[in-house]
Amino acid sequence: MTDADKDYPGHAHARAILDNVRDAIITIDGDGTITHFNRAAETMFERKAADTIGANVSELMPEPYRSEHTRYIGAYRDSGVPKAIGRIRDVHGQRAGGEVFPMELSVAEVISGPNPIYTAIIRDVTALRHATEVVRERERLAELGAIAAKLVHDIGNPLSGLTMRVEHMRRLADTPDGLPPEKLRASLDHVRNAAASMNALIRGFMDFARGQRLQRSKVDIAALLSVIVDLWAPVAAQSNASIVLDTGQGLLFVHADAEQLQRVFHNLIRNGVEAVAGGCGKTVRVSAELSDGRVAVSVCDDGPGVPANVDVFHLFETTKPGGTGIGLAVAKQIVSAHGGTISHRPRAGGGAEFRVELACGDEIEGPRA
Template identity: 35%
Template structure:
C-alpha cells in the first residue's frame, strides 16, 4: 500500500517511473510517462520505440549512456530532448539503474524520467544574461579584475588582457599582486590579511591612483576603483582599472601648449608695446648722452665749481642708467618663458611691476592712473609672471578702451574678500562692454577690437582659474568696464618670495 502511495505521489509531481525485466522483456510504466512524451504508454514498450521519439541530435548520447550501464551495470544520467507528435520539443532528464544477475548479465533495468523544460529555460536565460554581460565587459574600455578574499584572480576582462598583457586563462588563479610592482607587491599580502581579520574597508569603495605592472615588467600609472560583492559566504572584490598613461601625457601636452600660448601672447603684447617702450627707453638714454656731453665740456676747463657740477652730472647719469636698466629688466622678465611655479608673492609688488610695464606711454595719451591698494592685502600664492601678464593685459585693454573718451582715468584697487581670497579690480572710463559680447567676452576668438584675435581675455581667465581664482567683468558707475580678478591668499607664516 505504501509503495502504491509513493508511485501516486511521484506521478502527481510529474515523474515517470519505469521498469524493464530484461529476461522477459516486460515493461512497466507509470501514467506520467505517456504524458511527458505525448504518446500512449503502450507505444513505449521497446527501446526502439522510445528512441524514435528522441531528438535525432540526442539519440546517440542516450544510447551510449544506456549501453555502458547494460555492459557494466550501475547507474547513468542523461539529458535529452523528445519530439512530441504535435511537433513540440520537450527536455527530459533520465536516471536509470541496471542490476546484474548472478550470472553477471543484466537482469533488470529501471529508472525515472522527469521534465526539465523550466530548468533548461532558466539555464538558457542565464547563459543569455552571462553572454550579454560578457559582451559588455569585452567592450567596456575599463579593465575589470575580480578576485576572491585571498586575492586570487577569478575573472579577467578582455580590456584587462590588453592592458596587462596576460591571457585570462593564464592568469586565472594567480594572486592579483602579480599586477603590482614592488614594494606594493610585497605589502599586498599584509593588506589582504588585515582585511580578512578586521573586515575594515580601507580601499573598498574608493578611487586611487597607483602603479600597475605589465607582463613584460613595465610599469604604468593606473586609476583603480574597488568594490565588494558577497555571494553566500564568499567575498569577491571587483577592481575597475583605467590606464592613465595617455591621460597624463595629454595633460602634460595641454600644459605645454598653454605655456606656448601664454608665451606667444606675451610676445604679441610686447610687439604692440614696442613703440611706447622705445620712447620710454629713449628718455633715459637721451638724458645719459646729454649729461655725459655736459660733463665732458665741464672737464675741458676744470675748476672747483666745474668739478662739483661734473660730479652732479655723473650722479644723474647713473640714475638714468638705472632707470633704463629697470625697464629692460621688467621687459626681460615679462617676455621670458620661465617655468610655471606658484610662490608667495606680495600683491602690491605684482601690481607695481605690472603697471610700470603696462602704463609705458600712458601719460602721452592723456591717461591718469589711480591706485587704491588696501594695506591689509598682503600676499597671494601665484606664478608671478603669469599673474602679471593678466594684469598687463587688463591695464592695456583699459588704456585702449579710453582712447576715444573725453575722460581717461584708470583705477587699480585691491581689497580682501573674506579670509581666503583677495580681489584686484581694474576700472576704466571707456564706453563699457557691448551687450552683444558681454556674456561671451572670455570665450576664445571673441573680441571688441577691430584687429584683435580674441584670445587675450580667454588666456587670462584660464590663468586665473588655474590659480584657483575667478575673472569677471561688469559695467561701473562711470560707464566703463571693471574687471575683477580674485586670487587665493597665501597661508599665514609662509615666507615671501624675495626673487
C-alpha cells in the same frame, strides 16, 4: 562552457558578459590574489588570464605602489576604512611589457567579512588623455600667437624708453661738466629696474611658452608646502604678517611633477604675502586636506581681496606696479596639465582664497596603517 558553468548555468551567462565588456574586470580575494581576469584585462595588461590568476594584484601596478600595496590591503582589512572602494579613481597600471598607463579604477567589495572578494573595473584612458593633450597643445599655440604681439608691445615700449635715456646720458657725458653724480645714479637705477622688469617678463613668458612636460613621481604635499612656507615666512614677517600651515594629520600624496607643483604654490603663496604686505592683512593660511577623494590645497589671505573685473588666470593680467601677470596663468597651465583644477573666491570676512584640487596619488594603496 567549463565544468563549473555546467553546475551553475548562471555562471556561463555572467562569464559571457564579463568577457565581452570593453572594461577590464578583475576579481581579487582579501590577500590581493587575482581570482578572475576577463578578456579586456588580458588585452590591457598584455597578460593571459591563465598566467595571471593566482598572482598578486600588485603585479599590475607600477612602483612604488607595487611594493606597498600588500601592506595597504592588510591595513584596509584591519581598519575597515575604504579608500579605493566605491569611487572612480585616476591611477596607473603597468602592462607586462613594462609600459605604465593611466587608468580609471573603480573597486567594489562584492563579499565582505572574513573572506572578502573585491571586483575592480578598469578603463584604460591612454587614448583619451592623448586626445586631450593634443587639443590643449593646439589651444596653447593659438594663445601663444596672440600673446607674442602683446609681449613685443610690453617689451618694445620700455626698451625704446631705455634707449632714449641711455642716449641722453651719453650726450651729457660729452658736455664739459658731465652728469652730476646723483642724476647719474638715478638714471642708472632707472635703467637697471627697467632691464630687470623686462627680464622678468621674458622669463615668465618662457615659463608659459615652454608648456608642461610632466615628470611625475609620488609627491608628499605637506612636505612640499612646508618648504615653500619656510621660504616666504620671513618676507611676511617684514609686513608683521604670518603664514600658517595646516596639513592635518594624514599623509597626502599626489602623483605629480614636484618642481612644477612647487612653482604653483610659490605663486599662490607669494600672491598671498603680497596681498597682506604693508599692513593690508595679517595672515596667509595654507592648508591641505583630502576632499572627496582629491587633495585640496587652499591658500587664503585676509588682504584686500581680488579686485573686481580682474581675470586673474589670464596671461599678463596684473594690478601690481612691478607685476608681470604671469604667475597665475602659469599656475593654471601646470594644474590643468596635471588634470586638476584651480579657482578662487572671496574669503568670508575679507581677502581671497585660492584653491587647487588634484587627484589623490595614493588611492590605489588603500589607507595607511
